[in-house]
Amino acid sequence: MASKVLNVFYKDDDILMEAVKKVQSKNYRIEEVFCPFPVHGLDKLLKVKHTRLAITSFLYGLVGISVALTMMNYIMIIDWPQNIGGKPSFSLIENLPSFIPTAFEMTVFFAAHLMVITFYMRSKLWPFKKAENPDPRTTDDHFLMQVSVGNNDIQEVAEFLNTTGAVEIDLKK
Known part of the structure; x- marks a missing residue:
């Protein structure tokens, strides 16, 4: 019961x-x-466990930078090397300074998008899901x-x- x-x-x-x-x-x-609305200190009083979303964000960022460097290495070094501005594309390490902005953007892109997906899955917020609020006055x-x-x-x-x-x-x- x-x-x-x-x-x-x-x-x-x-x-x-x-x-x-x-x-x-x-x-x-x-x-x-x-x-x-959020009440400061309530989570400490209720002894709510700290979230591990920051750890997953870091891991998603590592995935993003790995994908970015792998993609740029394949595209700019292996598949279609070009001599741009007198800089030959012989290795990833030689051209790394020019790849940093793209690698940073891909890191942020992967971390942000995968964090949103993880948050929704962890919170069980599926599309078209009925709200589980026990009383509508708690939103007012x-x-x-x-x-x-x-x-x-x-x-x-x-x-x-x-x-x-x-x-x-x-x-x-």
């Missing part, structure tokens, strides 16, 4: 932050918090904290949450 969850609404981000501290001090489990002016009741009495948990400054409490549907 699934655990029951209470939806607790707040009107102010400062009240929400204090409520999170109080709920955690009572050892109730906070399932999720929905906010209309309300903050929603979902608290798991667990083995506790629902009435007892709701009474405690009322003392935290909640404007509305209801059982998750």
